[in-house]
Structure formats: C-alpha cells, structure tokens
Amino acid sequence: MRSSDDRSTEEVQPGEWDGAAGAPVDPPDLPAPKLARTILTIALLGYLSVTVINLLSAPHSRLSLTMSLVGLLLIFVIQLRHSSARARQAPAWQRALTLGAQALLTYLPIAVFHSQWGAMAGFFAGSLLLLLPPRQAWPAYGAVGVTMLIPPAIDGLPVREAFYLCQSTLLTGLVVYGLSRMAELVKALHDTRVELTRMAVTQERLRFARDLHDLLGYSLSAITLKSELIHRLVPTHPRRAMEEINEVLSISRQSLADVRTVASGLRGMSLEQELGSARSLLTAADVTVHAEIRLGRISQQVDTVLAAVAREAITNLLRHSRAGVCEIEAVLEGGLVRLSVSNDGVDPSYRDTSPHSGSGLGNLQTRLKAVSGTLSVFRGADGTFELVAEAPAQLIRGLPEVDDDVYARGSAA
Incomplete structure (x- = not known):
C-alpha cells in the first residue's frame, strides 16, 4: 500500500545502543x-x-x-x-x-x-x-x-x-x-x-510502564470493542452475544495474568499468536483483513518485540482510524523479519496532541533498538497509514541506538 507520490515517509534508523542491562556490580577490591x-x-x-x-x-x-x-x-x-x-x-x-x-x-x-x-x-x-x-x-x-x-x-x-x-x-x-x-x-x-545504578532503576521503571501500556492499551481496546458489539447483539442475537462475552472474559483473564508477570520481566509474546488475535479482533470490528504470514524460527526476544509492535499497531488502528481494510504482512526472508500493518480510514490532518495520547510507538522504538530493529511509518494523503518494523530473526548484541526525537514525529496514526 505504499505509493511514492502521495506518501510522506518518516523512518527511524538505529544508532548506537548503549543501554545498561542492570545494576552495576561493585568490585570488592576497589578502594573507596x-x-x-x-x-x-x-x-x-x-x-x-x-x-x-x-x-x-x-x-x-x-x-x-x-x-x-x-x-x-x-x-x-x-x-x-x-x-x-x-x-x-x-x-x-x-x-x-x-x-x-x-x-x-x-x-x-x-x-x-x-x-x-x-x-x-x-x-x-x-x-x-x-x-x-x-x-x-x-x-x-x-x-x-x-x-x-x-x-x-x-x-x-x-x-x-x-x-x-x-x-x-x-x-x-x-x-x-x-x-x-x-x-x-x-x-x-x-x-x-x-549514576549507572540510578539509570538501571529508571530503566526498570520505564520497562514496567512500557509493558503495562502495551498490555492494558490493547486489552482495554479489545474489551471496549467487544462490549460495544455485545451491547448491539444482546437484543437480537443472544447466543452470539454469549460467545463474545466468553471472549471478553478470556481477554480479561489473560490481561490479569500478563500484568502479574510484568514485574518479573518474564513475559514472552508470540507474533503469530498476536496476529491471530488481531485478525479476530478486527473482524469483530467489521474490518476486512488481508494477511500474509510466513514466519520461521525467531529468537524469543525478537518474537516478543514484534508481537508488541503488532499489538500497538492494531491498538492505534482501532483508536485513531475508521478503517475498512487492514493489510498485515509478516515474513521472514534472508534472516530478517519484516512486519507491516497498513490500513485506510485515517484523517490525513489528524494529530493527537493531547497529554493523554499515549507513547505506544515511542515504546516500540525503545524495544526495537534493543534488537537492532528499525521502525518506519508512512502516511498517505488518501487516508492510508502503514507501520513497518524490521529486525534480525536472531538477536545480535552490541547494537545501535535510535534517536527519540526522530521517532516522536511518527507517533500518531
């Protein structure tokens, strides 16, 4: 869905990654x-x-x-x-x-x-x-x-x-x-x-806030959407409404379980599972989904990061557009995983500048830079929007860091 004449491109390239992995160890023989x-x-x-x-x-x-x-x-x-x-x-x-x-x-x-x-x-x-x-x-x-x-x-x-x-x-x-x-x-x-100890504490707080945002933003959007659908179905299709209620209960239970694991940092996500959930959710929202998924062996951390990208992309689609069609592509080629989520129904002049507009794409930038990934967003004058994330299938150490200011320009769908 990318057109060279009617799209403005904002691409984030990796710089040098210099994050602290944890609190520094105090050498016992170092003099005070x-x-x-x-x-x-x-x-x-x-x-x-x-x-x-x-x-x-x-x-x-x-x-x-x-x-x-x-x-x-x-x-x-x-x-x-x-x-x-x-x-x-x-x-x-x-x-x-x-x-x-x-x-x-x-x-x-x-x-x-x-x-x-x-x-x-x-x-x-x-x-x-x-x-x-x-x-x-x-x-x-x-x-x-x-x-x-x-x-x-x-x-x-x-x-x-x-x-x-x-x-x-x-x-x-x-x-x-x-x-x-x-x-x-x-x-x-x-x-x-x-200073490194302070940075490690700050980084852990940011991780906790980032994971909560990714979890609850998606889950609450899904619960809200399905609750609206249940409200419409109850008078005429009570059996279908009961099925949707069961799905809402399942989403809420999963969200509760995920929140409990966020603090320990042990939560892993699967890109294929997230894309399956996304298709179900978009179909319930009357969005036509065209998906191409060809994935192979991906490291757990890369899989989790790309799953978070997919979740945030779908959340933004539901919050900031009236999409009728959504195209999802997730392919593994040449050791590189490419995830693309595009949709129509976006107001080209829309920019959410409210203080509560969220920082989902900024969180994704932080996640992707840790796995040497890149993030790009494309906006079209015809109301189309595309988010593209690329990362190596296997995690590589010693990675570049991304400039936060560049990414902020592409944070609204």
Whole structure:
C-alpha cells in the first residue's frame, strides 16, 4: 500500500545502543574515594617527613628551621590543592598563581638549604604534570629534574649525588601525579557506578510502564470493542452475544495474568499468536483483513518485540482510524523479519496532541533498538497509514541506538 507520490515517509534508523542491562556490580577490591585520597595524603606527608629529617640532621638556626617548616606546610597545602580535580578546572590565572607560589617555595629555600630542600622539587614537577597541557607539562617536568643537578654541584657533591637528586625528583613527580590521578579516577568510577545504578532503576521503571501500556492499551481496546458489539447483539442475537462475552472474559483473564508477570520481566509474546488475535479482533470490528504470514524460527526476544509492535499497531488502528481494510504482512526472508500493518480510514490532518495520547510507538522504538530493529511509518494523503518494523530473526548484541526525537514525529496514526 505504499505509493511514492502521495506518501510522506518518516523512518527511524538505529544508532548506537548503549543501554545498561542492570545494576552495576561493585568490585570488592576497589578502594573507596576517601581511602584513595588518604593514600595520597600519607604519601605526600612521607615525602615531607624525609625533607624534615634531612633538615634536622644538619646544623641550622632555630629561625631557619622554623621558616623551613612553615614553607613545607605551605607546599603541602598547595600540593593538596593541585592534586584535586577542582584545580584543573580553575581559571588559568589561578593555576598560574598557585604554580608560581609553589615554584618560589621550591627554589628560593634551595639558596639556604641546598640539596636538603631538593626533594620538594618533586612536588613541583608533579604539579606541572597535573595542571599544564601535556605538550607543555612534560618538557617542564623534565626541566625541573635537570635543575636538580645544580644544588649538588654547588655543594661539591659527587656526580652520583647529583644524579640521585635528579632521578628522585622525577620519580617523586611521577608518584605525585599518579596518586593524584588515581584518587580522581576512583572518585569518578564511584560516581559513575552510582549514576549507572540510578539509570538501571529508571530503566526498570520505564520497562514496567512500557509493558503495562502495551498490555492494558490493547486489552482495554479489545474489551471496549467487544462490549460495544455485545451491547448491539444482546437484543437480537443472544447466543452470539454469549460467545463474545466468553471472549471478553478470556481477554480479561489473560490481561490479569500478563500484568502479574510484568514485574518479573518474564513475559514472552508470540507474533503469530498476536496476529491471530488481531485478525479476530478486527473482524469483530467489521474490518476486512488481508494477511500474509510466513514466519520461521525467531529468537524469543525478537518474537516478543514484534508481537508488541503488532499489538500497538492494531491498538492505534482501532483508536485513531475508521478503517475498512487492514493489510498485515509478516515474513521472514534472508534472516530478517519484516512486519507491516497498513490500513485506510485515517484523517490525513489528524494529530493527537493531547497529554493523554499515549507513547505506544515511542515504546516500540525503545524495544526495537534493543534488537537492532528499525521502525518506519508512512502516511498517505488518501487516508492510508502503514507501520513497518524490521529486525534480525536472531538477536545480535552490541547494537545501535535510535534517536527519540526522530521517532516522536511518527507517533500518531
């Protein structure tokens, strides 16, 4: 029923599927963010204690020792700031200011304490790696290590002492950089797990609401339609009315059973069974049905998704059109299942914009993207409407995701 001249086409293509399948598992050996930060703080204090021991082991005045302790405290506070994620997000002038202060506290005391203060250059090297862009950070980091060759030379120490101070400075910088980044990554990982847990809960709520919509929308439409038919049949055809009442009871019992299984997520549906029910329902609504069904082996999840598509298509047909003819095609060719439901009797200007118009087709989009399916709707100026869903017969993992905004444009029949 598709015509290239009188139909506007709105097709939804798959994008990348990135849904969370469930709540994230918390690795038992992953340190907590506070523990990672504590490890970093203890490591910094350890390096500071080495410098304090070096200063106390050499003769210095009480004033110089007091000033050195104050300087070490200031370097410790600045380094804690540089090792936080907020430091890299600070404006450039603030980073330049704190790096400049740390550079002064690193190099000015060397004029007094010489090699005994050299360990503090490792903190400065680590800060450069943390706060500067990589192209600038690594050359600056190396330059700091080279400058540590100078104090031993001034003190007249052997070359091995100069090499040791240079190497320990560069190693300290890497340790500071690595522990700082580790603390940030641990915190980011914990935050991500919390967000994934929230997303999993939200996804489960959406699944529950989606399944209830698909179940009750179809079932209530069928019960309403058959009840109207019973109302007309009771005066003239009481026996036929009793048959229809039995069907209403059967539909209501099945709906109750389906609702009970929705919460557990165990409900499966069959496309062939749904199409059989649809033919019966449409015939009761005086709609002429032309059906072609050629299905083979289909995975349970794909079968359930396409059954939901068929159910929603029939629900929309009954709610939004005065159809006289409905054509249904469900075929399996080349590993691809194609379901097409088309009907006439649609007002071309009709668009249901009420807040209670439902989200059935949007729910189908969410279902189809999970099985790498595509969904298309076609509207004709002559009052025809067609819904086409295609999906692989067997489920494929790692699938593309569909843009919700695109699908919203095709949500009314």
